Structure formats: structure tokens, C-alpha cells
Amino acid sequence: MSCFSSFCVTPMASPPLLFSSTRNPSVGGDSFRRGFRCCPLSLSVSCGVSVGEETGGSAAPTLREVCGGKVPESILKRAEEIGYTVPTDVQRQSLPVLLSGCDCILHAQTGSGKTLAYLLLVFSAINFQKSAVQALIVVPTRELGMQVTKVARMLAANPVGGENMQKACTVMALLDGGMLKRHKSWLKAEPPEIVVATIGSLCQMLQKNIFKLQAVRVLVIDEVDFIFGSSKQVFLLRKLLTAYSTIDSRQTVLASASIPQHNRFLYDCIQQKWTKNDVVHIHVNPVQPMPSHLCHNFVICGKKERLHVLLSLLQKTDLNLG
Numbered sequence: 001m002s003c004f005s006s007f008c009v010t011p012m013a014s015p016p017l018l019f020s021s022t023r024n025p026s027v028g029g030d031s032f033r034r035g036f037r038c039c040p041l042s043l044s045v046s047c048g049v050s051v052g053e054e055t056g057g058s059a060a061p062t063l064r065e066v067c068g069g070k071v072p073e074s075i076l077k078r079a080e081e082i083g084y085t086v087p088t089d090v091q092r093q094s095l096p097v098l099l100s101g102c103d104c105i106l107h108a109q110t111g112s113g114k115t116l117a118y119l120l121l122v123f124s125a126i127n128f129q130k131s132a133v134q135a136l137i138v139v140p141t142r143e144l145g146m147q148v149t150k151v152a153r154m155l156a157a158n159p160v161g162g163e164n165m166q167k168a169c170t171v172m173a174l175l176d177g178g179m180l181k182r183h184k185s186w187l188k189a190e191p192p193e194i195v196v197a198t199i200g201s202l203c204q205m206l207q208k209n210i211f212k213l214q215a216v217r218v219l220v221i222d223e224v225d226f227i228f229g230s231s232k233q234v235f236l237l238r239k240l241l242t243a244y245s246t247i248d249s250r251q252t253v254l255a256s257a258s259i260p261q262h263n264r265f266l267y268d269c270i271q272q273k274w275t276k277n278d279v280v281h282i283h284v285n286p287v288q289p290m291p292s293h294l295c296h297n298f299v300i301c302g303k304k305e306r307l308h309v310l311l312s313l314l315q316k317t318d319l320n321l322g
């Protein structure tokens with residue numbers, strides 16, 4: 001029987017992130033995973049409780065804790081050096097699911113941290129001793145490909161003082177407008193562990209048999225809605241998902257900021273064999289565009305009273321205009 005899980009989260013509080021965002025409550029990844037693993041039918045979970053309520057007031061987990069020992073130490077150290085210590089909502093919700101090996105649809109707004117979530121999965125799945133393409137990240141544009149490659153290379157670099165921690169992992173950017181000849185030699189001589197590719201360049205390589213996907217353990221399609229929205233790219237993407245590799249040989253992650261008609265999309269993923277039957281839909285939905293602890297007040301007053309009221313309001317709050 002077809003079975004997928006849909007997981008919706010409503011944001012509640014705000015974390016110390018490198019970007020401005022709202023934050024949502026945490027739901028224990030383990031209990032959630034146990035729930036959907038045992039459930040033969042589709043499951044939709046919608047949560048609107050704060051972290052405090054959920055965890056009995058204990059502190060929110062760190063990125064390291066959320067990774068549960070499944071991401072190599074050198075990568076976690078690098079992530080912490082870069083400043084990724086507190087997971088974003090989508091990372092907190094998705095990492096336990098991703099790292100358990102499930103296919104996943106990451107559905108969260110732009111800038112919510114989907115890239116780091118799937119990259120941590122990629123690094124957890126790679127055998128650093130093996131020189132073969134083990135993870136493939138497909139992007140719709142060269143620009144996005146360059147961004148993802150940059151973050152992947154930053155994470156793959158040795159952490160300070162950890163030069164001998166692990167064999168270096170290489171990341172190839174196989175993007176439209178790049179030098180495919182050079183990539184061809186590189187792929188033959190010493191295949192990188194991770195390839196970030198635009199679908200056009202990737203399929204050129206696949207058609208010419210320069211590149212094969214037999215060692216690929218993780219396939220990520222970023223901005224999947226964008227690719228499916230382009231008639232040129234969608235044909236190649238379908239081929240990639242079903243002909244060049246199969247669902248049983250890989251873990252599939254489809255990421256997007258918007259998935260119109262997501263129930264229909266999930267149904268298609270299963271029916272068309274783009275993902276396994278137990279694909280998990282993680283939908284982090286920013287219902288509140290403003291942090292919930294921020295409150296707005298207003299006072300109606302005449303001209304004379306204005307300064308006095310403003311000053312007394314400032315005294316009551318910790319707002320610092322200086």
C-alpha cells in the first residue's frame with residue numbers, strides 16, 4: 001500500500017541564526033519517526049506548541065545533538081566553526097528523518113536552511129575512502145549550483161587543527177556554461193564524492209556514458225518545483241529519477257520553497273517511482289511572519305503627553321533606542 005507522511009510545523013519562537021527568520025516548535029524526531037514507521041497509512045501531523053511545552057522547558061537541541069552521531073566529526077566541527085550551532089526549524093525537523101535513511105520532501109521557505117539539512121545527510125552517507133560519485137545534487141540554475149557548491153566545500157574543508165581527521169572529500173560543480181571537457185577528465189581520473197549539477201550538463205555526461213550513477217547513495221533535487229515547471233528540464237529530470245537511477249539504490253530528497261498542490265505531488269512521487277512509498281513530507285510553514293515573543297502595543301495620546309508616554313513605555317521594556 002502506498003504510504004507517505006506529511007509533517008507540518010507552525011513557527012513559534014526565534015533562534016540565534018545567521019539570517020533573519022522565525023522559528024517553530026520542536027517535535028521529537030525519534031517519536032515522530034517511530035510514529036510514521038509503524039503507520040501503514042498516510043499521516044499528517046500539525047503542531048502548534050512551543051519548544052518549552054514540547055520538551056518540558058528544556059533547552060532546544062544543538063545541531064550536533066540533532067545529528068545524533070550520524071554526521072562525521074570533522075564535518076560537524078566545520079559546521080560549528082562556520083557558525084551553524086543551532087539548527088533551524090527545518091533542520092531540526094528534517095535531520096532525524098533524513099539521517100534515518102528515509103526519502104524526504106523538504107518543503108520550507110527560501111532561506112530556512114534546507115541546503116545545510118541535505119548537505120549534512122550527504123556527508124553522513126559518503127564513504128570518504130571511496131573515490132566515486134556517491135552524492136548528486138541537482139539544481140535548476142548555475143547560480144544556485146555555485147552557492148550549494150560553496151557551502152559543500154566549506155563543510156568539506158578540514159576543521160582547524162583537524163588536518164588528519166579524515167581524507168578530504170571533493171565536490172565538483174558540473175554546471176551549465178562550465179568547462180565540460182575538464183570535468184570529463186576529472187571524472188575519469190579521480191571521481192569526486194559529491195557532484196552539484198544542473199540537469200542539462202548532467203544529462204550530457206550521462207548520455208555520453210562519461211558519468212554513471214551506480215555508486216550514488218543520495219540524490220537531491222533542489223528547487224524541484226522550478227525544474228518541474230520547465231518543460232525542457234522536466235523530461236530530463238524524469239529520466240534521471242527513473243531511468244538513470246532507481247529508488248531502491250538511492251535515498252531521494254526533493255527540496256523546494258513552494259510545492260503547489262503538495263498532496264498531489266506526493267502522490268505522483270510514489271506513483272511515478274521518483275521516491276519510495278514511505279517518503280516523508282516535511283513542511284515547515286511560517287504562519288507567523290513575526291517572532292511570537294514580539295508584541296505590539298499602541299497608546300492614543302495628545303501632543304503634550306507623547307514624550308512622557310514614550311519614555312514610560314521604554315522604561316517598562318528592555319527596548320534600547322541608543
Ligand SMILES: Nc1ncnc2c1ncn2[C@@H]1O[C@H](COP(=O)(O)OP(=O)(O)OP(=O)(O)O)[C@@H](O)[C@H]1O
Pocket residue numbers: 016017018019063083084085086087088091108109110111112113114115116256257
Ligand atoms: N543552523 C544554522 N545556523 C545559522 N545559520 C544558518 C543555519 N542554517 C543555514 N543558515 C544560513 O541561513 C541562510 C539561508 O540558508 P539556505 O540557503 O540553506 O536556505 P534554503 O532554505 O536552502 O534557501 P533556498 O530555498 O533559497 O535554497 C544561509 O546564509 C545559511 O548560511
